[in-house]
Amino acid sequence: MTYIRPAFKHPHLPKNQIGYTAKDYEGSLSTLCAGCGHDSITAAIARACFEMNVQPHKVAKLSGIGCSSKTPAYFLGNSHGFNSVHGRMPSVATGANMANRDLVYFGVSGDGDSASIGMGQFVHAIRRNLNMVYVVMNNGCYGLTKGQDSATADLGSKSKAGSINPFQAIDLASLAVELGATFVAQSFSGDKQQLIPLLKAAMNHKGFALLNVISPCVTFNNNPGSTKSYDYVREHVEATGTVDFVPEKSEILHSQEEGTDKYVEMHDGTYLKLHKLDQHWDPEDRISAASALQHARAKGEILTGLLYVHTGHPDLHDVLGTAGKPLNAMLEKELCPGNEALQEVNAGLR
């Protein structure tokens, strides 16, 4: 039995700008089922971090409970991690983010963790525009407890045991658009070409970025009749377009501008290059995004790609007017400014 990854690596692996190879962004060996979509997503996250030249110690991974929530052990082995209570990852992420605004926050959750037990937490994290990447590894079933339908299983989807799901699915992307999330994307674990640029864009987005990733459960939900199987998703996927993350403005000037290309400036001067496949959809228009999602749903299609983005919206730090420095970078003098400052605060409350 080989649950040990050999220590050897390819001798000529490319390095990123800060001198790390993609290997340096890996975690320990996955214990999920062979072929699990979640493993592809974690590989995509590791790749995105490599390509974004992120220092591994500048990343925090947070999760709840479930197959999806085990995955932070399987990527970025040198980053911070917190495996929290079922459905409570957004609270922990909020606390961590408030204490240290300098890290990249990956919240990793599943359809059970987000759409059932954690629904209350999920919607409020969106409402507060917490600056994080919220990845839902969505397989439409409870894989850890033998594959019962979850709240995101589509109406009429057939389980491995043959039963038909009688309930409406919660559409997390539509919900997020409705709640005012500032970055909403949908993708498929089997399409890294689309997923990696989306993750990079989400990492660079200031505010709440939801990535709802359909991730087939090979063991319990990859059967004919399931709407979350590899085959079904590949047949019904409808991409809004392609997204590229453009770190330098100068690159834009050199590229061929096409009628369907659109550039969205992000908070730090970087750009998203969107190549739209559908002329009628405008990713910066919430109504257009909501309508595109509803149309796709009516046609039985899974709309993927960047669905909605709104830059410049204040995130939770902006709204609360928190200090610009992480708490762990402050000295005692700043953290405890003394009696005079306390009196001032008290006076302000009288």
Added chain:
Amino acid sequence: MEPTNVKNPEYYHKVVDCQYACPAHTPVPEYIRLIAAEKYTEAYLVNWESNVFPGVLGRTCDRPCEPACRRGRVEEEPVAICRLKRVAADNKEDITRFIPRGPFPPNGKKIALIGGGPASLTVARDLAPLGYEIHLFDEQKAGGGMMRSQIPSFRLPDAVLNEEVGFILNMGIHAVFNKRVESLKAVADEKYDAIFVGTGAPRGRDLSDLPGRSEGAANIHIGIEWLANVAFEHTHAIGKKVIVLGGGNTAMDCCRTSRRLGGEQVKVVVRSPFSDMKASPWEKEDAMHEDIPILDNHVPLSFEVKNGRLTGMTFDKVHPVYDENGKRKLVSTGEAPVFIEADDVLIAIGQENSFPWIERDLGLEFDKWGMPVVDALTFQSTMPNVFFGGDAAFGPKNVITAVAQGHQAAVSIDLYCNQKSLTERPSPFTNLMSTKMGIHEWSYDSLVVNDQRFAVPQAPKSETLRDRKKEVELGFDVKTAFQEAQRCLNCDVQTVFTEDRCIECDACMDICPTNCITFTTNGDEADLRTRLIAPAENMSQDLLVSATLKTGKVMVKDEDVCLHCGLCAERCPTSAWDMQKFLYNMAKPASYLPSKL
């Protein structure tokens, strides 16, 4: 790229780098696994079937397999393949019952073998069990050829050589020793069905034109002749100060033998830079370990003789200059000539072929360099019933090459004697079988250990330098042999990909520890090589390309640094990847091994 044709046995053969690099294509990982399982007899027989002299080669092989070993591309050092082979030879049980023993039912054909070295003995072994009557002629007093006359006993004990030569001679070979064949015509007139010439490269190069050569002749010796005189106990001593000229393995054997025959200040002096020397790195190390300095970039100018006695040599110091084609020229540094004292000089600067005994009017063609015209595939000369092999065919190489050529010549002789076309060679025997035992279980040790190469222990210098016959290397003990064997990556356990099972979940691509696997759109090879997760820059290693998959992509695997760890197959939900053991055995006239060991 077109999908890789894995039905061609050469594709998977090439993945087994060690076996592919071995001239005799010995199934290396196969016997290394047997050694790890303490099945030394079986390991020995796998070797014996393929390379005939496992005990000899486990000590003296040039090891073309080791530079090829995949392990050397992922860490510092390759697996110690050669010395593991010796472990099998050292620890085997009595194997005579596994070896074909005559008398064999005669097939009525008579073969003459001229020369009793590794090539001839291989031909004898391959043909005798088929009923050929074999007559072997050699000028030495016992069989083995250069293995006996040129390889010193401290590297290859007589007992080891005698045993393996004996296995063959005991098959009912009519061996005539102390008989130097002086005329090919005389042999041809004896009505043999075929004649095999395996007379080696018997003439050591000399420096006849160097001043002082004839005046100092009493103390100037040709390396291989001197080694033979030592081996056959005609020579027992040498002067205290010795210069050995040359940078090959013979030079290393000469200097180390000198140290055992009374040489106290022995120096190797070589024209080329140290790194360009032909000697194997380990042979150079062993020489230096015996306090023998190697002086490189010294071109001999003259032998210095005083009062009719050799006093030393002078050399011109040079440095190498490489032109734009990488061709080397040794240019004098212009310094004053260097004088080095010497009581004796051994010249080991190369060997040449020599066929004074072959009449030039028999129809056997020679080329302008005086070499016989021999077909590179069939080893047939322009006299249809005369075949060549070993150093006699294409000049000096090594034992394992001689064995490989002996096999090919034997195949040709068998075809020739049966009036079949010599160019239609028999196919290799191949087998491909899954090693899957359970969900994460394989019938081979898939775990990749991190151990560095283990060193072979040596007897103390104080003992070995006193006794010419005391073997220097002690060989691995079985515990170390197991650890070293575990370093083998099992490259013969192939990653076999079945397209129509693949659901393109990318699990294999994500898990592969050395990033060998990429799913991407197809392209031509040069383009594909740049587009893989890790660029495939080693052009000597193939790409395994699948047919087009459902999404329109192809699976591309760069074979270069695959660890054969099986993780791709373990992470594959549909068994599109499987680890399958590939066995490749070169075709021989007779198959020796019982089908089940």
